[in-house]
Amino acid sequence: MIIYRPMTPHDISQVIVIEHLSFPTPWSERSFRYEVTQNPASHLFVVAVPPDDEADEPGRPAWLAGRDRRAQVVIGFSGFWMIAGEAHVSTIAVHPDWRGRKLGELLFWGMIRDAIRRRAEMVTLEVRVGNAVAQNLYRKYHFEPVGIRRGYYRDNKEDALLMTLAPLDHACRERVAAFGKILSEQIGFIDEVMRSL
Numbered sequence: 421m422i423i424y425r426p427m428t429p430h431d432i433s434q435v436i437v438i439e440h441l442s443f444p445t446p447w448s449e450r451s452f453r454y455e456v457t458q459n460p461a462s463h464l465f466v467v468a469v470p471p472d473d474e475a476d477e478p479g480r481p482a483w484l485a486g487r488d489r490r491a492q493v494v495i496g497f498s499g500f501w502m503i504a505g506e507a508h509v510s511t512i513a514v515h516p517d518w519r520g521r522k523l524g525e526l527l528f529w530g531m532i533r534d535a536i537r538r539r540a541e542m543v544t545l546e547v548r549v550g551n552a553v554a555q556n557l558y559r560k561y562h563f564e565p566v567g568i569r570r571g572y573y574r575d576n577k578e579d580a581l582l583m584t585l586a587p588l589d590h591a592c593r594e595r596v597a598a599f600g601k602i603l604s605e606q607i608g609f610i611d612e613v614m615r616s617l
Contacts, residue, residue, distance in 0.1 A: 422523065424530055425612035427464035427497060429456055434494035435466070442513035444575035455499065455510075462510070463538075464499035465530055465613065467523050468492040498527035500535060500543070507535030509545035525557060526603050530613060532561060532596050535588065542586035546572060549579045558583050562595065 427435065432452045439446040455462040470492055496514035500507045509531060514523045535543050546569060547554050563583040572580035585592070603609070 421470060422495075422526070422607050422609040423468045423470065423492060423612060424526060424609050425466060425468065427452075427456055427466045427499070429453060430491075431466050431468075431494050431497070432456065435497050438494070438497060438513050438515045439511075441516055445573075447511070459501075461501045461503050462499060463502060463531075463534060464511075465497065465527060465534075466494045467496040467514075467526060467609070468494045496523045496527055498531050500531050502535070502538055502540060505539075505541040507531070507538070507540040507543045509543065522603060522606055525599075526607060526609060528557060528561070529596065529599050529603055530611075532585065533600065534613065536593055536596060540588055542584055542588065544582065544584045546580035546582055548573060549581050555581065555583075561585060561599070562592070 432449055435452055436446075436449050439452075452464075456464055495518040496512075498512040499510045501510055502508075509528075512524060512527050512531075514521075514527070532543055543563070545558065545563070547558065549568070563585045565581050566584050567582040569580040569582055571577040
């Protein structure tokens with residue numbers, strides 16, 4: 421069973437591991453702590469597995485060594501900043517051992533749904549021009565390319581494609597709800613974000 425919920429300060433040590441495995445210029449632990457505890461514009465989420473589910477996975481990954489076996493295992497995270505009616509996707513990553521299971525889409529779907537719930541007028545993001553897999557997911561959700569940010573990525577100066585989803589109208593809300601139903605059937609996740617409202 422997959423759990424989708426808000427990120428807490430207790431998740432940061434596990435999030436940092438995924439961050440370092442996923443990005444050439446990772447955020448620091450201090451940055452995540454600030455985003456989780458002090459930045460009111462920041463909305464961060466995780467996908468996790470309960471201890472019983474994690475114990476059934478074949479082979480215990482080294483990155484879980486020494487972890488409290490009674491605690492949930494964070495396997496992915498995402499976040500956006502809500503500023504002046506715009507939800508700007510700031511991050512999304514899934515641990516390499518868990519990729520290919522639609523967890524990235526679950527995290528992405530959840531951010532869009534939360535942006536709609538917070539009455540955002542649009543959602544924006546940057547994606548590497550060479551990342552076709554991510555671009556295909558964003559297009560599935562009706563994001564459109566609107567520009568290029570030249571040399572945006574510090575590690576290799578790769579350009580970023582700027583994409584937006586707007587308006588977040590009735591048709592958009594219906595699409596997002598339909599995608600959520602499909603993901604629920606495919607993954608069978610527990611949605612603790614909506615449960616906490």
